[in-house]
């Protein structure tokens with residue numbers, strides 16, 4: 564049986580070969596000769612100029628961005644078509660849609676964790692389920708569950724990250740599982756790894772808990788609420804060995820870096836008796852993780868056969884003054900979307916987004932960026948709020964003041980995270 568995507572018949576131009584061509588292009592040669600003479604004339608600026616040009620030289624992506632026709636020849640794995648030229652699918656607005664939303668019913672998907680089943684836990688309204696993301700410049704392709712599942716035949720898809728990525732993972736399973744008969748699917752957990760198997764397809768959709776991507780003291784998949792968080796530098800292989808051989812990878816990491824303090828970075832090993840720890844700003848620590856991730860992808864993923872996605876920061880709605888609400892409020896009791904297109908929120912998302920933009924733009928590693936931050940920031944209504952399983956009994960004081968225990972971080976399913984997967988679907992098949 565033929566899979567719905569076929570490898571391109573013409574030999575795909577490899578990044579490596581382009582790279583070599585670049586290395587010997589007359590343009591660069593002339594440039595280097597020029598730099599050499601400038602360097603002799605202006606001795607003291609030598610290192611500065613040379614350093615900058617070397618960066619350009621060793622970075623074909625930067626170089627290629629001036630020659631877009633070369634990029635276009637690269638056919639991404641799984642691509643079936645293209646999104647309309649000039650359409651940023653992450654730029655758009657929410658429209659009410661009671662005809663085609665939600666994609667499934669909460670009660671019909673047994674895989675949703677009790678932290679995300681809002682209806683079961685008494686949420687009085689269902690308004691949050693009826694919104695569709697409408698990009699300004701084009702329409703999103705319709706999420707086709709059978710296409711997604713056929714594509715995964717004989718393959719592995721894995722989500723790696725924190726509980727927000729787990730939500731997106733569960734959403735993906737909920738979007739697909741209806742096509743699989745009851746006795747031909749299973750969901751099992753082995754430590755940090757949760758595996759949904761579609762037996763007849765020989766396909767798995769997996770989630771791997773690694774809230775920092777790198778090794779940390781919060782890696783236990785069950786007991787991970789540690790206030791004094793420590794991340795080990797250069798440790799991505801500790802988890803990365805479990806991601807090898809995956810065909811479609813979806814990373815996220817953000818929330819756990821937001822300690823409000825400097826991040827503690829361990830230089831040696833967690834087994835060292837005397838631990839060598841340095842403190843970095845959130846941005847510098849996050850940059851370190853992004854670079855590790857990119858390096859891991861470059862060394863372990865074949866860009867011709869696999870795809871890698873990175874989901875940007877999931878916004879929280881912990882302070883209603885951010886959107887002009889009353890002081891002391893949060894997402895609790897919010898049932899409508901934020902209409903102000905310029906709304907962004909107040910935490911340090913902006914500086915982290917800048918780090919992501921900076922690291923990704925300097926890299927040639929083909930990772931598809933799912934920029935869900937802005938579109939999710941309009942969705943103060945979509946959080947689980949108080950409508951989730953509570954692990955500890957609530958005190959009378961808490962019960963009297965629901966705002967105090969509302970969860971304004973995680974999202975109800977079905978809901979917002981199904982849209983993240985629609986965007987993933989769009990970027991997978993129509994990059």
Ligand SMILES: *[C@@H]1O[C@H](CO)[C@@H](O)[C@H](O)[C@H]1NC(C)=O
Pocket residue numbers: 567707708709710713
């Ligand atoms: C969905 O994908 C399947 C499998 O590729 C295809 O046969 C079907 O026509 C698609 N459905 C729609 C509505 O595009």
Ligand SMILES: *[C@@H]1O[C@H](CO)[C@@H](O)[C@H](O)[C@H]1NC(C)=O
Pocket residue numbers: 717718719765766
């Ligand atoms: C099932 O899929 C795995 C990859 O996930 C592959 O290695 C294996 O060969 C497949 N088995 C069959 C019988 O197709």
Ligand SMILES: *[C@@H]1O[C@H](CO)[C@@H](O)[C@H](O)[C@H]1NC(C)=O
Pocket residue numbers: 896
């Ligand atoms: C919830 O919001 C409604 C109107 O949107 C308001 O009438 C009600 O007082 C609010 N309830 C609480 C407990 O804040």
Ligand SMILES: *[C@@H]1O[C@H](CO)[C@@H](O)[C@H](O)[C@H]1NC(C)=O
Pocket residue numbers: 653654916919920934937
């Ligand atoms: C993501 O989208 C937001 C809003 O459109 C934009 O401000 C930001 O620069 C984008 N981030 C990146 C890294 O492209």
